[in-house]
Amino acid sequence: MSERVIELEILRYDPEQDETPRFQTYSVPYHDDWVVLDAINYVKDELDRTLSYRWSCHMAVCGSCGMVLNGEPALACHTFLRDYPDKIRVEPLQNFPIERDLVVVMDDFIDKLGSVKPYVVAKQEQDVDDGEYLQSPAQLAKFKQYTACINCLLCYSACPQYSLNDAFVGPAALALAHRYNLDSRDAGRSVRQDVVASNEGIWECSFVGACSEVCPKSVDPAAAIQQTKIASTGDYFLKFLMPWRRK
């Protein structure tokens, strides 16, 4: 009985030895219940110890194993071998510098994430003795979808605007800003505006929608950005028409 063999064509890059990245092919035995991450782990354990990549939870909650598989951004732990042809091209996330092999430099994203103030900015800071901020299930439902982001960066890999202009704040950061803007406990929309409503913020987005298509957690960052555009446009005109209005 011949066993099915999967060929992983992995992009390698050793900064100390390679001028440019190159592909290296590995043959991995097929298992019906394996995900691509299992195959990559097999390569590292059995075939080539030098392969570098990020992974952790193996269940699509940590966001570490984002890669490009046969041209499509995907989580390696979330994609089954049985759904792929015999040859799988494995590349690091697009639009980020390659550190080594499948590991990318995420610093740009981390900076952008911080810049949108991804925390509750309360109208009035409450003392611990005042108790918790109260929130109804209906209020939670308004923004819950946007809390699901695991920072896997598949959206940045898929976004052509980020590819054309890496000053773009990007889908995940803007979706998270939206999450806080929609949170009933938060009053921070105006302090986020400088980054969110800037030319490099929501206005760089042309609604390609690729980000939402590749998101493994159905966050729908594209929707978040479009809703923010509408809110920002409203804010802008209200500010113009009623400059005395306090936000």
Next chain:
Amino acid sequence: MSRRPYIRKPSKSGWWLAQPRYVRYMLREISALFIGLYVLVLMIGLYQLSQGKAAFDEFLASAEGSLGLAFAVVAILFAIYHTYTWFQVTPKAMPLTLGGKKIPGAFIIAAHWLGFVLLSAAMWLLVRS
């Protein structure tokens, strides 16, 4: 350990050919070009209308020539594609809730198409009278 991150830069002009979803995006954007050209033609026609019967009749004749018709066919196809894609994204840009529950996107899209059909029919009937 020395770091030397490698930067890959995809083609600034050809990136969209790499995946079907990007090709569809380009098609969607190009639909606006044809809509814009059509409106420009209308504006020129409007101007010719203001210049008298002779000027306007000349405009009508060229608009209804074979080139004009070919453009109109292409334009209407792209216009419908614009309508289709615009309605498709409307629920994302403006999510609606009724009584605490989110209205399904498909319902919003269907309502838009209904509005489109009714409005188009109204325009057609108006012109026919």
Next chain:
Amino acid sequence: MAQSHKPIIWGLFAAGGTLGAFIVPALIWITCLAVPLGLLSGDALSYQSLHGLLQQPFNKLIVFAVLFVIIWHAAHRMRITAHDLGVRNDALVMLICYGVAAFGTALSLLALLKI
């Protein structure tokens, strides 16, 4: 990063896109295809009927508003598309795209004021 002034352009863009989505297909049908296909009498689009229709100020306003928002929608979208196709000179692109829209707008204004 300062707050952008894009909302002005985007507001026009959104209005033009929405209006265009609803009326442009029917408009193209009525103005360009129905008559040659024999489904509409040429009288409806004749000089007399159109000139008469546009005498009324309200109709002028409607026609201007419709043409205005849709052409500005198209102009803005073409600016974005130029950027998407790798054209870096945004200033030049803006001049061309918005310039054409401005030209059309001016043409419409002149025409409607004359009729």
